[in-house]
Amino acid sequence: MDSPFTQFGHWFDEASAREINDPNAMALASVSAEGRPSVRIVLMKGFDANGFVFYTNTQSRKGGELLANPFCALTFHWKTLERQVRIEGKASLVDDQEADDYYHSRPRGSQIGAWASEQSRPLPDRPTLEARVAEVESRYPEGEIPRPPHWTGFRVVPERVEFWQGMPYRLHDRLVYERAGDAWTAFRLFP
Template sequence: MSLTTEVPAGEAHGAGIPDATDPYGLFEAWFAEAVAKEPNDPNAMCLATTTPDGWPSARMVLLKGRDDRGFVFYTNEQSRKGGELLSNPRAALCFHWKSLRRQVRVEGTVERVTTAESDAYFASRSRGSRISAASSDQSRPLPSRAEFERRIAELEARYPGDTLPRPPHWGGFRVLPLRIEFWQDMPFRMHDRLVFERAGEGWTTGRLFP
């Protein structure tokens, strides 16, 4: 979807959340305003996962794709978050746009994106980012910074051009929302909360006490 989606009337900072039936359309409107006004990384989101025995963990990642199927990010599948997602394919996301005083929470199941999607996104990254991704045993112990730099130098020498292939363990995940909640700061803590919950092919919606 386009990053230039127009923000509906009434969506200005400080206004309440308008009634809506499509959470993706509302997300696009808010995201477009975040892109225009947030100083850094408007696509940053907190990703929460759990171990098979229920221990939670959270970290910031970057949203790299979104449509009416869900929200996509990419990572090393052998990392801690990759392992947790593969063993327990459920996750929660939280976007916090501080300058807009808005938050969006997403909860749902998780699936791998297609090989073609992962290949296309990996190829779109800068050469340096691809080299770093391929050199990293993400989340595992690193004896020294020098070891990581040595691996980077080796790959730079092995692939002097722009043909570095995507590592087979590096790819994308898509969070398929079952619940999406929009939160807007309001004066005197009278915040506005609008929640959508998946119901078959559609959504039910309602408001929550702040």
């Protein structure tokens, strides 16, 4: 295959058919200004030859880290298929239209939550969050809720993608793609 996106598409289709929960769940690793890694699970909301997209609050820890240092890594793990895909690359913001389109496709409660939550900041208690939700609901009782300026998507543009297939006796199959300009080179690794 000439790019990792074709292979990823095949594997993602199989995972979507067989994984019980969230086949689009991926671990996202970012790095703080102090050089400390941080990892969490996010949901991929799209992929194509331009990269892998997820959405978040840019004022969250991950948002701030990616804005300061765009180098990051993703991992998909599909246990039932004994597969994982590791992606290394750089994150950049999606354009406003793409962010608006996705934001308005979300359930109304999720749109309200994007306004109400000061993601990754200390929360004194649950009633504080509930009061913020009620305030946003009263501000937007009906009709379209605008996308918050701090809520958008990131596209991770891969520079390296590794496909790992579990095999008997730990003789796993590992196929790596590395970007060289606009082209990809592929090679295998020992398990």
